[in-house]
Amino acid sequence: MGEFIFSLGYGGSLIVLGLITHLFIRKMNHDVIANQSANTDKRTGIS
């Protein structure tokens, strides 16, 4: 049983890290869009 879990878990750790990376990058992208939106609002005088 342990060997089966290991066989899944060794490569599975990369899958988990991929999901974590996706979350971080999505947040990074969201921050950029939020910034750009705030700048556009500032330029057009929207409070």
Add this chain to the structure above:
Amino acid sequence: MIYTIGIIVSFLLYALIGVFLSKRVKNSEEYYVSGRKGSTLMVTGTLVASFLSTVSFMGEAGFSYEGYPILLLILVIFNATGYVIGVFCFGRYLRRSKSLTVPEYFGDRFQSNKVRMAAAITTILGISAYLVAVTQGGAVLLSEISGASYPVALLIMWLAYASFTVLSGAKGVMVNDTIMFFLFSIATYISFPYIIGKAGGFPDAIIKAATNPDRPDLLSWHGITGPNAYMGAPWEALLWAIILGLVWSAVIAISPWQSSRYLMAKNEHVAIRSGVWATISIITIYLFLHISISTITTVNPNIKPTEKVFIWAAMNMVPKWLGVIIVSGIMAAALSSCASFLQLIGSSITRDIMEQSRNKTYTDSQLLRTSRISMIIVSIIILLIGLWQPPSIMWIGYFAATLFAASWGPVAFASIYSKKITKTGALWSIIVGFLGVVLGESLKKFGVTLPVYLNPVIIGVVLSSLALYIGSKFGTITMEEKEFQKNILQRPIEPNEKEEMAVSKRYPFYLVASGIVIIIVTFIFYYWPLQLAM
């Protein structure tokens, strides 16, 4: 003889590259952080090469050969997470700080010369110990392969890495590290089918390893059982692997020889991508290496010392041309780590100690000259210690690496995420963490057996965290500290942000795809033959 020639040719190549690149090093930023122009490939290469050394290809190979290949891979699962977690939770903020050294980052973050000095001194002491250990390990290996005496081999090792490091600094280290990364990666992947073939072919080689009566349960998740087993009960072995894996994950995330690589990245996106590729590389290299090593147990079960297993395989199980590549690859792993360590020590001595203690700012040309001179002096001291101390004291290297997890770990992460940490807390956290690990290791040296959950690093982390919390009750947080933290929490937007983000968005997919491939490879080359053996 052919192996010696191969090694010497590779050494000459690295030295020539150092000479060539030294002409392109015009200022301190080029010398310390390669002008902050590192590509994803280069930063990945130097991350992996600075991490893998004789500890990986000899020490850990020996541990695997003795009976614990899968247990080691379990450790690696946790260990490798340090790249992704590290770059997102610390490395990218370090990159944003645009510091030239990691102690400089700590000094600027807490607006404190004392914190900078404490970080610099722990860098110099810790990395020097690790440098001595890896230099000696490489020299022992070179001496065995070439037949040269240990002092001569030590001198050759020293010349090989000191030359290009002193001449071209971070630039030369990064280029040579990347070449070395390719060399030992190729050695590991190409040797796999040859070693399996010589051990009985697929899947017989793995079935034989799994049913070897001299090493019962070799390929079980907990490793061998029987009279030669020394890792304790399965749950103890698993706890050890998880704890050590997490410790090494922290080492990868915040230690100076890893996190400082991000300072060389072209931008934050490159830093993140490099962390991802480094993770995939480490997971893949270790899988192929340790499955190979497990099958060598049935070809020659009596290799002594066991750390020579991969070298023995290079000289006895694969064609000569591949043997030369493997042996040169192992030397490259040692050399790349030594080069990174020397570069960091020299940088810290000049920028963090000399410049700060004299309260003087050097001009760029003075900085370059002083850095080179201090690096030469440090490398000579390392050479003399290497000659004087008995070789193969690998525990020193191991202790030196993990002490950063304790000494720097709490303050590194807190410096990003906490608004309550003061310079007093940071200073005492670094000092107490360092002393905590020294205390733990001293207890072990005096014969006190510590349970696995009281590993010296754990003692250090607990004491370091306490010191950080209590110390931060004292002192005030200045406007400059708040401003610095606010600035590094602000993500810089690249001129071509849209294009960069489009590339970075593919990286989660690369991790997931690699994970699926690794699962398939593990089932084919490990689980399925194991089931046949049963």
